[in-house]
Amino acid sequence: MSNTKLKKVDIIFSPYSVAPYEILRWMMEKDKQDIIDNLIESGLRGRGGAGFPTGLKWKFMASEQGDEKYIICNADEGEPGTFKDRKLLVEVPRKVISGMAIAAFATNSTKGYIYLRAEYNSLIPSLKRELDVYHEYAAKFGLDFTIEIFSGAGAYVCGEETALIESMEGKRGEPRNKPPYPIQNGYKGKPTLVNNVETLASVSMVCRYGAEKYKSYGTDDQRGSKLFSLSGDSLKEGVHELELGMKISDFVEEFGDGDTKAVQIGGVAGFCIPRKKFHETVIGEGNTTGGATMIFNSSRSMYNVLHNYLDFFAEESCGQCTPCRVGTQQLLKGIEAVKSGDKPIAYLDDLVKLSRTMKITSKCGLGQSVTNSFSSIVENFKEEMHH
Amino acid sequence: MSKIKLTIDSQLIEVEQGVTILDAAKMINVNxxxxxxxxxxxxxxxxxxxVVEVAGRERLEASCATPAEEGMDILTNSAKIRNARKDVVSLLVSEHNTQCTTCYRNTNCELQDLAAEYNVDGDKYMSVLKPNIEIDKSSWSIEKDDSKCIRCQRCVRTCAxxxxxxxxxxSHKGHEMKISTxxxxxxxxxxxxxxxxxxNHCPTGALTERRYFDNVWEAIGDPDKHVVMNTAPSVRVALGEMLGFEVGTRVTGKMVTAMRKMGADSILDTDFSADLTIIEEGNELLTRLKKALVDGDTSVKLPMITSCSPGWVKFIEHMFPEHLGHLSTCKSPQQMFGALTKTYYAEQKGLDPKDIVSVAIMPCAAKKYEANRPEMNDSGYRDIDAGLTTREFGLMIKQAGLDFKNLEDSDFDSIMGESSGAGVIFGATGGVMEAALRTAYAVVTGRDVPFENLNITAVRGTEGIRNASIKIEDCLPEWNFLEGVDLNVAVAHGLKNARIIMDEVAAGKSNYHFIEVMGCPGGCIGGGGQPIPTNAEIRAKRIEAIYEEDMSKPIRKSHENPEIVKIYKEFLGEPLGEKSHHLLHTHYRKRNRY
Amino acid sequence: MLEVANIIEAKIEQYGRERQALIPILQGIIADKNFIAKDDMVLIAKELDISAADVYGTASFFSFIEDERKGKYVIRVCKSITCDMKNRRGILASLEKELRIKLGETTHDNLFTLHDVNCIGLCDQGPAMLINDEPYTHLTVEKIPIILREKRNQKN
Structure with a gap:
């Protein structure tokens, strides 16, 4: 196990240090292959939660042929407890847009969209202003790549890239079967690269400071820095940029209120870590890397927490596949029945098994991830689950 | 296409690239x-x-949606898989109305079969069935009961x-997700x-036809009523599937006997009115051709398109309301039959038409709606009193306690029970066209169509849209204007293909004279009222049986059916005559497309 | 208020007469009318040449596309866990009391509709809510009447 002490970093939100879209201009003087190789070398992984190596994704995209190729910035940040992308889009949108433009240049893509969740509609005017600046520079640099904002309409599942694409096509946000992946068959059937907001901003940073410098952050397993959206029982709520690979105990020491009972990492789709495991758990190892971190102190009922999560899942499941649609309802109803005494405590074990079935049978990450928080809360806080 | 190798349940197989795991498994008889x-x-x-297990992957893969890949090592039956499947089926059962005993699809339900196969424990999960679901019985044809829906979206995909x-x-999402209009x-x-x-594509009882068989039993039991049953061509090649016969078995004779034993007063054949349709429609076509070619009448709409399929008729009314003039004005065989039952038949048999109950047994859900169209009362009464599906009819035979397999064969009653092979093939896509050509060619040239055994293979088959061109030569004098004309015809089945054909017509780019359209894939043999399951393989076997039935008939051309000759002589006078116009032809209405 | 037909036409000009224009069209109508009426869905179907059922299927999927008449201001109170921990129930109760409606209802003057909503990405500033597109953060029971008064005054 590799880990590092908690180290704060200040790169991604640092003020713009070069002329507008200067990083893009640098990149456009380079060999496309070199940009991608550099990105692979940096070890940057997708920051949306799934953690696929970004450089590799770009490499696949670059090898796709076609007159129309799309770059989509996934700003459908719907994971409860996550708000880092919002901050990026408010404070450093240029870094995000640069990331998109560099991606377009490196992969010969033709058109870009920022898929912005409906809840962030108030950001549209400022984003549009920045896009105007971008388009001006892109024209000057001779980059034929325009970017539009596509506003989401309120559905958590559309953070899943194929559901996102379906909704852009005017359809219900139901995830597709994979393969084929969007890189081969995406928006309007064309090659489509979907990257998270933070990933694209990180790309700008890799291009600004070089893979070596970027790589020097974090551990061998987890390169670079990461944004953590911190909320809950903490006096330091907000977005924090930290090196990857730290233990929860260090995290709690820095951010907890002194009475931390549990930490939810990776949002409601992630894991709930109880106090007794703070020392043995490294953030990002065997759990998720989306960066949503919620702290609960001992005044909180973990039953209420879990109930809230399940309510969310039961509403936000797209509803197409059985395990997710019905499983989420069963888990919710099940813990209510155990709480009220209608079902024995042992029923929780059945429910944990059900959540594992959901993990291995659901069509997309939504249904597959419910077991993470469900089993970690039920197993670690069983005594809070019954009446 | 390149080949790939993979292992399924320890068996090495080679398949085409792109084949799903499910289909690959089928090839080696792994279900x-x-x-x-x-x-x-x-x-x-x-x-x-x-779901199946792919070695090296923790998650299970949906075999229907996952392409087989080179070197995959797949298990289709393991403890992990069985537990997962049992959970999935249990979850479906938990949101399902489990009153199976009162369900129309009881014993023919895919969910029920799976629940039994996996021995699902009904108490394991609590019911999450939404309370107070109302069944939509507003349609004459279709009932929708959301409490039985498993949200598989087969209906959505079928309709699309x-x-x-x-x-x-x-519609909606999460726990609110449902199937909606x-x-x-x-x-x-x-x-x-x-x-x-x-x-037909629903695996459970969520979507069913609206059922009328209780009304029919009621009428049969009423001594004052004279119940006339008539059966469509495609029923006789599919009914057997519900009653212990292999797919593709012709059960015409037993079917007739069953109706007689059930207590119907007269067992007649819709094939008779199919023959009649050919005479009327054939003459309509020739009249339109004459007006267009000789009189130069530009108001005549060509191509003329068949109107036998009520699903298709309602489709064109909705989707192409500006082009209804292309539809033949002929009623469908069912409605011609109904109108004649309460006029000609009543007259001949000395019955008061008000005492006649006409029952049509059809492969179709749309026929129920058609029977209830307000204009379908030209006899002065409801032309058809009840339209039943093949499925309802099969159920009635079971209710009657008949040992169908061992029934003797018997013949239809007379009058209106005789038919030609041409009437029979109405049941398959291309059949109306073939029947029409057999008669029209003979009328115009005095000779049989130039195809071996009268089998016009060019219009047969299951291709979505087919076309043919027949050169008309050596016409009889009165048809001289057709001399040397290439008669261009097309056949489409399934409304997807109907739309393609109509888009051409609407764009004025159609160079056909005559088009046959059937609303359902495969024509009536694949109708919405046919036994479940229906799929491509089953449709092909039913089609084969239809053509066998045709070949077994001594008379193969509609105009040679003696009962047809008789009805014109004794009742109708001439094709497209005043009586025909009144009883056998109809009009259409524009409907909204969206 | 704009004519729905004009909104549709403008969006089609921007996104093409294809299905991918659907969500922008729905949003365009929502921005002006706060809900999509049945007849408007039919109109959209006609313009895009897709079935009305398909329009409805997509529209009903999304939480921010309403098919029932809403107030001029749609209030959406975040119900996710951290807002919940910070008294969003109290906020909701206060809104219900001030507006004299229950969750899901619209005031008689058609000014306000009260909904709850899943995470709106303001977890560090909860409890939070949206009024139409505008976020309101660090809510307290005391702030609610003030915010509502502001909105009522905007009407005049």
């Missing part, structure tokens, strides 16, 4: 259970019943892919053709 999958439809992968109607959609309006208020393909 994987499915629910949302249907051979007619695109892959959905949403029920998750067909096979029929291009899109009357059904998934537009704004959840009642079926009778939305753009629906009543074709019943959704019913």
């Amino acid at each position: 994987i259970p499915t629910l949302c999958h249907h051979e007619d439809l695109c892959v959905s992968g949403n029920c998750r019943v067909c 892919e096979l029929q291009h109607v899109n009357a059904l959609t998934a 537009f704004m959840d309006l009642p079926f009778n208020e939305v753009v629906c053709t009543n074709c019943g393909q959704c019913v």
Whole structure:
């Protein structure tokens, strides 16, 4: 196990240090292959939660042929407890847009969209202003790549890239079967690269400071820095940029209120870590890397927490596949029945098994991830689950 | 296409690249259970019943939606898989109305079969069935009961892919997700053709035809009523499937005996009115051709398109309301039959038409709607009193306690019980066209169509749209204007193909003279009222049986049917005459497309 | 208020007469009218040449596309866990009391509709809510009447 002490970093939100879209201009003087190789070398992984190596994704995209190729910035940040992308889009949108433009240049893509969740509609005017600046520079640099904002309409599942694409096509946000992946068959059937907001901003940073410098952050397993959206029982709520690979105990020491009972990492789709495991758990190892971190102190009922999560899942499941649609309802109803005494405590074990079935049978990450928080809360806080 | 090798249940196989795991398994007779999958439809992968284990992957894969890959090592039956499938089926059962005993699809339900196979424990999960679900009984043809729905979306895909109607959609999301019409309006208020393909593709009892068989039993039991039953051509090649026969078995004789034993007063044949349709429609076509070619009448609409299929008729009324002039004005055989039952038949048999109950047994859901169209009362009464599906009829035979397999064969009654092979083939896509050509060619040239055994193979088959061109030579003098004309014809089946054909017509780019359109894939043998399951293989066997039935008939051309000759002589006078016009022809109405 | 037909036409000009224009069209109508009427869905179907059921299927999927008449201001109170921990129930109760409606209802003057909503990405500033597109953060029971008064005054 590799880990590092908690180290704060200040790169991604640092003020713009070069002329507008200067990083893009640098990149456009380079060999496309070199940009991608550099990105692979940096070890940057997708920051949306799934953690696929970004450089590799770009490499696949670059090898796709076609007159129309799309770059989509996934700003459908719907994971409860996550708000880092919002901050990026408010404070450093240029870094995000640069990331998109560099991606377009490196992969010969033709058109870009920022898929912005409906809840962030108030950001549209400022984003549009920045896009105007971008388009001006892109024209000057001779980059034929325009970017539009596509506003989401309120559905958590559309953070899943194929559901996102379906909704852009005017359809219900139901995830597709994979393969084929969007890189081969995406928006309007064309090659489509979907990257998270933070990933694209990180790309700008890799291009600004070089893979070596970027790589020097974090551990061998987890390169670079990461944004953590911190909320809950903490006096330091907000977005924090930290090196990857730290233990929860260090995290709690820095951010907890002194009475931390549990930490939810990776949002409601992630894991709930109880106090007794703070020392043995490294953030990002065997759990998720989306960066949503919620702290609960001992005044909180973990039953209420879990109930809230399940309510969310039961509403936000797209509803197409059985395990997710019905499983989420069963888990919710099940813990209510155990709480009220209608079902024995042992029923929780059945429910944990059900959540594992959901993990291995659901069509997309939504249904597959419910077991993470469900089993970690039920197993670690069983005594809070019954009446 | 390149080949790949993989292992399924320790068996090494080679398949084409792109084949799904499910289909690869089928090739070596490994059956994987499915629910949302249907051979007619695109892959959905949403029920998750067909999951299998791929070595090296923790997650199970939906075999229907996952392409086989080189070197895959697949298990289709392991403890992990069985537990997962059992959980998935249990979950479906937990949101399902489990009153199976009162369900129309009891014993013919894919969910029920799987629940039994996996011995699902009904108490394991609590019911999450939504309370107070109302059954939509607004349509004459289709009932929708959401409490039985497993949200597999087969109906949605059927309506979209096979029929291009899109009357059904998934709506809402999460636990609220359901199958809806537009704004959840009642079926009778939305753009629906009543074709019943959704019913035929539904794995459970969520979508069923509206049933009228109790009314029929009532009428049979009423000594004052004279019950006339008539059966469509395609019923006799599919009914057997419900009663212990192999797919593709012709059960005409037993079917007739069964109706007689059930207590119907007269057992007649819709094939008779199919023959009649050919005479009327053939003459209509020739008249239109004459007006267009000789009189130069530009108001004549060509191509003329058949109107036998009520799903198709409602489709064109909705989708192409500006082009209704292309439809033949002929009523469908069912409605011609009804109108004649209460006039000609009543007269001949000395019955008061008000005492006659006409029952049509059809492969179709749309026929129920058609029978209830307000204008279908030209006899002065409801022309057809009840339209039953093949499925309802099969159930009635069971209710009657008949040992169908061992029934003797018997013949239809007379009058209106005689038919030609041409009437029979109405049941298969291309059949109306072939029947029409057999008669029209003979009328115009005095000779048989120039095809071996009268089998016009060019219009047969299952290709979505087929076309043919027949040169007319050596005409009889009165048809001289057709000398040397290439008669261009086309056949389309399934409303998806109907739309393609109509888009051409609407664009003025259609160079056909005559088009046959059937609303359902395969024609009536694949109708919405036919036994479940229906799929490509089953449709092909039913089609084969239809053509066998044709070949077995001594008379193969509609105009040679002696009962047809007789009815013109004794009752109708001449084709397209005043009586025909009144009883056998109809008009259409424009409907909204959206 | 704009004519729905004009909104549709403008969006089609921007996104093409294809299905991918659907969500922008729905949003365009929502921005002006706060909900999509049945007849408007039919109109959209006609313009895009897709079935009305398909329009409905997509529209009903998304939380921010309403098919029932809403107030001029749609209030959406975040119900996710951290807002919940910070007294969103109290906020909701206060809104219900001030507006004299229950969750899901619209005031008689058609000014306000009260909904709850899943995470709106303001977890560090909860409890939070949206009024139409505008976020309101660090809510307290005391702030609610003030915010509502502001909105009522905007009407005049």
